[in-house]
Amino acid sequence: MTDATPDSAPMSGPMPTAFDPQALPPLREVIARFGLDARKALGQNFLLDLNLTGRIARSAGDMTGVTVVEIGPGPGGLTRALLATKAKQVIAIERDHRFIEALQDVIQAADGRLSIVEGDALEVDPIAIAPAPRAIVANLPYNVATPLLIGWLGRIEEFVSLTLMFQKEVADRLVAKPGSKAYGRLSVITQWRSDARVLFNLPAKAFTPPPKVESTIVHLTPRANPEPAEWKALEQVTAAAFGQRRKMLRQSLKSLGNAEALLAAAGIEPTARAEEVDVSGFAALARAYRGR
Known part of the structure; x- marks a missing residue:
């Protein structure tokens, strides 16, 4: 949960009338x-x-x-x-x-x-x-x-x-x-x-x-500290990766451009498959894709 602030946390105040x-x-x-x-x-x-x-x-x-x-x-x-x-x-x-x-x-x-x-x-x-x-x-x-x-x-x-x-x-x-x-x-x-x-x-x-x-x-x-990533970029890389989930990422990510370079920038093995990559890995992929 995010840090408690006046705009996001429950506040004290008059108790609501009892409802049965x-x-x-x-x-x-x-x-x-x-x-x-x-x-x-x-x-x-x-x-x-x-x-x-x-x-x-x-x-x-x-x-x-x-x-x-x-x-x-x-x-x-x-x-x-x-x-x-x-x-x-x-x-x-x-x-x-x-x-x-x-x-x-x-x-x-x-x-x-x-x-x-x-x-x-x-x-x-x-x-x-x-x-x-x-x-x-x-x-x-x-x-x-x-x-x-x-x-x-x-x-x-x-x-x-x-x-x-x-x-x-x-x-x-x-x-x-x-x-x-x-x-x-x-x-x-x-x-x-x-x-x-x-x-x-x-x-x-x-x-x-x-x-x-x-x-x-x-x-x-x-999530208090979500991995830095752009929403649209994350949607694009996950769509490509899971669209062909049985294939290695070097194949499934080809639609995004140079898949090998993208995976290298994210620190992910090109032989990995989508279901093996955690959230941090996909966030790194999204950052690499957005940066390119």
């Missing part, structure tokens, strides 16, 4: 009352078990004084759990207008601590809508989880943390180490900018409707 998630109508009752069927096109799978949503909210850490951004609150299971923490406020981004009406009871019970932004999370800048210190806690729709993460990683120093749900296969890639089959471009970029760790898995049966895959909660905090 159980005092509201059951989530299944809310879904039935408003006819809230899950829409596959929007990647909707509802997590209705308040014990599990509470566990996710607690796993994000101490949210005292923090503004929490949630993506896709749906009927509000995780929203309720986040309001039960010491978060200063919760801002939920929801593109499906049906849920905005359904969340009105939660808004009223939250006593000013919950606001809804209607829009597409891919187009809404969480930094613009949420004052620092800020964090994101979200059960991400599978179909947009990776592009959302990439966008946030580019400015992760603006967040206290990201606590996110991914398809288990994607979560495995985020934390994969060199030499493993899951290690790839997403691993390098994620671990270059953040410290990422898997917290726990959620079975498919925990959701309504149940997806065909397992889900995993991942916690990411800004």
Whole structure:
């Protein structure tokens, strides 16, 4: 995590009013009352078990004084759990207008601590809508989880943390180490900018409707001293390297120019393969490529 500063660290202040998630109508009752069927096109799978949503909210850490951004609150299971923490406020981004009406009871019970932004999370800048210190806690729709993460990683120093749900296969890639089959471009970029760790898995049966895959909660905090590298250059070298991951780097990096000279400048053996190079190695490659 970055050094604590007035703009990035949790602040002391008035404690939020106590919020009891159980005092509201059951989530299944809310879904039935408003006819809230899950829409596959929007990647909707509802997590209705308040014990599990509470566990996710607690796993994000101490949210005292923090503004929490949630993506896709749906009927509000995780929203309720986040309001039960010491978060200063919760801002939920929801593109499906049906849920905005359904969340009105939660808004009223939250006593000013919950606001809804209607829009597409891919187009809404969480930094613009949420004052620092800020964090994101979200059960991400599978179909947009990776592009959302990439966008946030580019400015992760603006967040206290990201606590996110991914398809288990994607979560495995985020934390994969060199030499493993899951290690790839997403691993390098994620671990270059953040410290990422898997917290726990959620079975498919925990959701309504149940997806065909397992889900995993991942916690990411800004890396204090990321390896010096330019984002675009790192994307280019990892794309070339992992685009032909079975080949030696002297072959896979040919599209970037003189691969042998590039590898020599980065101190990497030309016979190495992409999956054998750690984050520091790729950062060195990016610097060499950018310098040339």
